[in-house]
Amino acid sequence: MARTLIKYLPEKIGQTTSISGWVDVRRDHGKLIFIDVRDETGKVQVVITPKAEKVYEQAEILRSEWVIQLEGEVKARKENLINSNEPNGKLELVASSLTVLSNAETPPFTPTKDTLGLNEEARLAYRYIDLRSARMQKNIRIRSEWVQRCRSFLFSKGFIEIETPILTQSTPEGSRDFLVPSRHAPGNFYALPQSPQQYKQLLMASGFEKYFQIARCVRDEDLRADRGYEHSQLDLEMSFVTRDEVMDLIEEMIITVTEHFGKELKHKPFPRITYAEALHTYGADKFDMRSSDEKNRGVLAYAWVTDFPFFEKNDDDKWTFTHNPFSMPREDHINQHLKCERIGEIIAQQYDLVCNGFEVGGGSIRAHRPEILRATYKIMGYSDDEINASIDHMLRAFSYGVPPHGGIGMGIERGVMIATGEQSLREVQAFPMTGKGRVAVMNAPSPVSEKQMRELGLTLRKEKK
RNA sequence: GGAGCCGUAGCUCAACUGGUUAGAGCGCCUCCCUGUCACGGAGGAGGUUGCGGGUUCAAGUCCCGUCGGUUCCGCCA
Numbered sequence: 001m002a003r004t005l006i007k008y009l010p011e012k013i014g015q016t017t018s019i020s021g022w023v024d025v026r027r028d029h030g031k032l033i034f035i036d037v038r039d040e041t042g043k044v045q046v047v048i049t050p051k052a053e054k055v056y057e058q059a060e061i062l063r064s065e066w067v068i069q070l071e072g073e074v075k076a077r078k079e080n081l082i083n084s085n086e087p088n089g090k091l092e093l094v095a096s097s098l099t100v101l102s103n104a105e106t107p108p109f110t111p112t113k114d115t116l117g118l119n120e121e122a123r124l125a126y127r128y129i130d131l132r133s134a135r136m137q138k139n140i141r142i143r144s145e146w147v148q149r150c151r152s153f154l155f156s157k158g159f160i161e162i163e164t165p166i167l168t169q170s171t172p173e174g175s176r177d178f179l180v181p182s183r184h185a186p187g188n189f190y191a192l193p194q195s196p197q198q199y200k201q202l203l204m205a206s207g208f209e210k211y212f213q214i215a216r217c218v219r220d221e222d223l224r225a226d227r228g229y230e231h232s233q234l235d236l237e238m239s240f241v242t243r244d245e246v247m248d249l250i251e252e253m254i255i256t257v258t259e260h261f262g263k264e265l266k267h268k269p270f271p272r273i274t275y276a277e278a279l280h281t282y283g284a285d286k287f288d289m290r291s292s293d294e295k296n297r298g299v300l301a302y303a304w305v306t307d308f309p310f311f312e313k314n315d316d317d318k319w320t321f322t323h324n325p326f327s328m329p330r331e332d333h334i335n336q337h338l339k340c341e342r343i344g345e346i347i348a349q350q351y352d353l354v355c356n357g358f359e360v361g362g363g364s365i366r367a368h369r370p371e372i373l374r375a376t377y378k379i380m381g382y383s384d385d386e387i388n389a390s391i392d393h394m395l396r397a398f399s400y401g402v403p404p405h406g407g408i409g410m411g412i413e414r415g416v417m418i419a420t421g422e423q424s425l426r427e428v429q430a431f432p433m434t435g436k437g438r439v440a441v442m443n444a445p446s447p448v449s450e451k452q453m454r455e456l457g458l459t460l461r462k463e464k465k
Numbered sequence: 466g467g468a469g470c471c472g473u474a475g476c477u478c479a480a481c482u483g484g485u486u487a488g489a490g491c492g493c494c495u496c497c498c499u500g501u502c503a504c505g506g507a508g509g510a511g512g513u514u515g516c517g518g519g520u521u522c523a524a525g526u527c528c529c530g531u532c533g534g535u536u537c538c539g540c541c542a
Contacts, residue, residue, distance in 0.1 A: 025502075025503075025504095027500095027501050027502065027503095027504050027505095028498085028504090029498060029499055029500075029501065029504075029505085030497065030498035030499070031498075031499045032498090032499035032500065032501080033499095034500080034501055034502065034504085036502070045501085045502065047500085047501095049499070050499090063493095064492090077500095078500095080500090081500060081501085081502095083501090083502055085502085086502075089502085106475070106492075106493060107475085107492095108475055108476070109475075109476050109477095109492090110476085110491090110492075112503085113491095113503085117477075118476070118477080119472090119476075119477090119534080120534060120535070121472095121533075121534055121535095122475090122476075124534090171542085173542060174541090174542040175540080175541050175542070176540085176541085194541095194542075195542085197542080219541060220541095221540055221541040222466095222539085222540060222541080224536080224537080224541085225535085225536070225537090227541070320542085321542060322542080323542060324542050325542065326542085327542095362542095424535095434533085434534070434535090435534070435535065435536085436533085436534090438533095
């Protein structure tokens with residue numbers, strides 16, 4: 001018999017059908033047993049009486065979280081038996097047949113209740129149970145639809161989706177790399193991408209004028225509630241654009257997507273303020289503009305921050321970039337940039353998108369003229385040889401004809417976390433890590449065999465006695 | 466790298482200034498129950514208080530170390 005999704009049972013009243021799902025709750029009244037069955041679309045009450053002798057015997061041993069299949073008639077409930085708190089409260093399935101597809105140990109916690117207050121070690125270790133809970137189901141589904149709507153929007157604007165490599169080159173600047181040893185070149189390493197930055201710029205040189213991808217980005221820096229080793233980034237780049245054109249497009253996308261989800265936006269259009277104004281007004285380059293009432297209502301307050309200083313001094317008193325070495329200086333600062341003069345005053349064509357106190361995106365117009373990019377590295381103290389070793393491939397690519405271009409990367413988890421009102425990234429990730437980078441549902445990181453180490457040209461560290 | 470908080474039953478928590486046999490609710494097990502929907506009733510099982518050491522007549526409680534979780538600073542183009 002064909003399976004009916006529980007959500008669609010109201011259409012089947014008076015008919016015999018089949019449902020499959022988990023035992024959510026069992027209420028055993030002796031001669032009368034109620035089973036609430038849950039599938040990914042909803043819940044329904046199943047009634048089992050001794051009239052269906054075999055089913056009744058089977059139902060007596062059912063426990064929470066067993067996976068079962070049932071056949072029976074979908075009946076409208078009598079007026080006095082209606083449960084108005086449940087979407088399917090006006091009907092029930094009177095079982096005529098029951099198949100146990102999988103029995104279940106007593107779960108360490110019940111996904112029938114919200115799991116938010118529970119011990120995170122248990123939630124992460126038994127993530128597959130945690131994810132059964134209504135809130136986690138909702139968050140993961142919102143994330144999926146969020147991404148899908150961004151995709152649809154970008155396709156409608158003529159973008160093409162292109163995947164870039166996961167095994168790529170380590171870059172000395174920026175954050176710490178995750179490294180992957182090479183078997184064919186022992187002692188050499190790939191790096192996992194911190195972002196698709198360089199590849200997407202090469203795509204601009206390749207004639208793909210509007211690119212995007214949902215890119216996995218990896219950084220080996222300490223974790224926080226709003227930051228993990230891995231995150232997904234909605235990454236895009238466009239040729240022949242100005243800063244405002246990129247910002248306008250992203251703003252339209254955010255408004256389209258968030259309003260679909262019924263979210264209230266504090267400002268439309270988004271305020272655009274300079275870095276200097278942000279520091280003066282809020283004391284920070286990311287800030288929360290909402291009143292306490294708006295916070296309670298879950299309002300989203302987006303704003304753009306622009307005109308960041310290109311460089312700042314690091315601990316060694318050397319100049320380093322504040323956001324992105326591939327950015328273009330403001331037009332009126334290009335001359336001093338090329339001459340490496342008044343470096344602290346140079347403003348980058350950089351824009352950050354902030355929302356409710358979080359940075360949710362950042363991008364820039366890029367330096368597509370090789371001499372500007374070269375000057376950036378010169379300012380940071382690179383010798384000609386060091387520049388070539390680091391970014392020769394970019395300079396070379398830009399020497400064969402590249403359009404002016406710019407783009408942005410937007411953190412997907414962070415955006416969904418804010419939109420769902422969650423306090424932690426982990427609430428919108430299916431399989432998050434612990435704060436020290438352990439994979440809770442699997443044993444990672446873990447040792448590898450001596451054979452694997454040998455193949456990679458790596459030496460096992462000797463155990464200390 | 467640094468700081469705070471936390472770790473007691475499967476889960477959530479309690480145990481006053483160190484003092485009987487470490488308790489409760491939920492869950493779990495057994496029995497009873499034909500209209501519940503967090504069903505109800507009766508009974509029961511379940512603990513090396515994260516781990517190691519120390520102080521003390523006596524440690525869940527105090528001290529030291531360690532492991533784990535979490536939050537923040539550093540860090541995160």
